[in-house]
Amino acid sequence: MALSREQIAQRVAQELKDGYYVNLGIGIPTLVANFVPNGIEVMLQSENGLLGMGEFPTDDEIDADLINAGKQTVTMATGASVFDSAESFAMIRGGHVDLTVLGAFEVDVQGNIASYMIPGKLIKGMGGAMDLVAGADNIIVTMTHASKHGVSKLLKQCSLPLTGKGCIKKVLTDLAYLEIKAGKFHLVERAPGVSVEEIIKLTEGELVINGDVPEMSF
Amino acid sequence: MAGFDKVVSSYEEALHGLTDNMTVIAGGFGLCGIAENLINEIKRRGTSGLTLVSNNCGVDDFGLGILLPKRQIKKIIASYVGENAEFERQMMAGELEVELTPQGTLAEKIRAGGAGIPAFYTATGVGTPVAEGKEERNFNGRDYILEEAIVGDFAIVKAWKADRYGNLIFRKTARNFNPLAATAGKITVVEVEEIVEVGELDPDQIHTPGIYVNRVIQGTFEKRIEQRTVRAKTPSTNNGEQ
Numbered sequence: 001m002a003l004s005r006e007q008i009a010q011r012v013a014q015e016l017k018d019g020y021y022v023n024l025g026i027g028i029p030t031l032v033a034n035f036v037p038n039g040i041e042v043m044l045q046s047e048n049g050l051l052g053m054g055e056f057p058t059d060d061e062i063d064a065d066l067i068n069a070g071k072q073t074v075t076m077a078t079g080a081s082v083f084d085s086a087e088s089f090a091m092i093r094g095g096h097v098d099l100t101v102l103g104a105f106e107v108d109v110q111g112n113i114a115s116y117m118i119p120g121k122l123i124k125g126m127g128g129a130m131d132l133v134a135g136a137d138n139i140i141v142t143m144t145h146a147s148k149h150g151v152s153k154l155l156k157q158c159s160l161p162l163t164g165k166g167c168i169k170k171v172l173t174d175l176a177y178l179e180i181k182a183g184k185f186h187l188v189e190r191a192p193g194v195s196v197e198e199i200i201k202l203t204e205g206e207l208v209i210n211g212d213v214p215e216m217s218f
Numbered sequence: 219m220a221g222f223d224k225v226v227s228s229y230e231e232a233l234h235g236l237t238d239n240m241t242v243i244a245g246g247f248g249l250c251g252i253a254e255n256l257i258n259e260i261k262r263r264g265t266s267g268l269t270l271v272s273n274n275c276g277v278d279d280f281g282l283g284i285l286l287p288k289r290q291i292k293k294i295i296a297s298y299v300g301e302n303a304e305f306e307r308q309m310m311a312g313e314l315e316v317e318l319t320p321q322g323t324l325a326e327k328i329r330a331g332g333a334g335i336p337a338f339y340t341a342t343g344v345g346t347p348v349a350e351g352k353e354e355r356n357f358n359g360r361d362y363i364l365e366e367a368i369v370g371d372f373a374i375v376k377a378w379k380a381d382r383y384g385n386l387i388f389r390k391t392a393r394n395f396n397p398l399a400a401t402a403g404k405i406t407v408v409e410v411e412e413i414v415e416v417g418e419l420d421p422d423q424i425h426t427p428g429i430y431v432n433r434v435i436q437g438t439f440e441k442r443i444e445q446r447t448v449r450a451k452t453p454s455t456n457n458g459e460q
Contacts, residue, residue: 056448059448063390066391067248071445082390122300163346
């Protein structure tokens with residue numbers, strides 16, 4: 001069975017470590033906040049200028065001056081700080097954020113990522129995604145392994161305009177957890193009940209399989 | 219105005235000197251921390267041919283989006299747009315020039331503009347459409363592109379409090395691009411929720427020193443919320459969203 005959005009988030013959350021500063025993109029990455037393992041502390045960075053993002057406010061806590069990068073109303077966790085946009089991206093570009101999780105349309109064996117633009121369709125912009133992928137060393141991309149029509153999104157070479165070049169090393173799809181090394185995808189784990197053959201069939205870029213590939217555990 | 223007193227009493231006076239084809243840097247992220255009344259005044263004046271520098275372009279009937287119907291914006295430099303229908307229409311029809319710029323690069327371009335730095339190298343955008351036509355250089359084994367600073371004829375800024383000398387304090391995430399914009403306008407105009415007497419703000423708490431600010435006006439604000447997201451009132455142990 002392919003993983004649900006929540007299961008993808010849950011698997012990503014296993015990569016969180018105590019004391020991590022984390023930037024979560026919009027969509028599935030946002031859900032990771034719901035699965036922080038017990039006993040560890042992480043602090044969420046929101047690139048509009050908030051470190052220590054809390055949960056959504058109650059109706060009477062809503063503050064128009066307090067939003068996240070998705071423009072949603074939020075609260076501040078204890079120990080939070082606020083700052084301007086240049087400071088926020090100094091943190092990001094300067095490599096101070098321990099983990100970045102974001103979505104993508106395509107990734108390829110060279111670690112390239114395309115996530116912001118489909119030519120001919122409406123172009124809304126890259127927001128902070130290009131800074132995030134250029135600045136972070138530890139990035140996890142969450143995405144579906146293939147389109148609804150079975151066309152792989154894990155490619156030899158991205159076909160869409162890039163968000164970043166050679167910057168992705170870890171990909172978590174609804175079918176598998178993969179690493180990108182030396183121009184190849186390496187299959188690390190598979191979703192429960194998904195066979196290696198299915199993953200091979202839906203991976204266009206070269207895929208390395210070493211021995212028995214374990215199933216993810218939750 | 220006398221000495222260091224920056225306070226003006228009308229929005230007309232606040233934007234005196236703004237003329238067609240100028241470059242305006244606007245603070246704000248989405249609809250948070252935008253200079254609502256200064257934008258209204260630009261609309262009222264009918265100034266056109268503007269190049270706007272702003273992370274976003276508002277929505278159809280609020281924020282910078284209200285400058286679209288009468289085609290007051292010639293070009294926008296932004297990181298994320300398209301939250302409104304008229305914007306999409308003008309962009310697709312080629313009536314509005316859009317220069318998409320990564321958010322961190324945009325912030326740094328404005329910061330550099332205000333700090334007298336003409337350009338800087340960044341790894342953001344290397345190998346992407348953003349790098350096209352830009353100088354590339356390798357430092358310590360990594361490629362960077364050269365990005366140029368931005369200076370505005372005007373900067374429009376929203377702060378929480380100011381004193382009469384234009385010292386500013388921002389509130390929560392309404393700070394965003396505002397302190398950067400404040401430094402990069404040849405004329406920087408700030409609207410605030412409250413103006414206090416000189417000496418009332420703790421110097422240690424001032425985010426933007428008054429040297430960057432030319433005019434200050436007190437306004438009232440709608441503060442529209444773009445994505446109202448709430449949780450139920452029951453206690454929750456969640457650390458994040460949803």
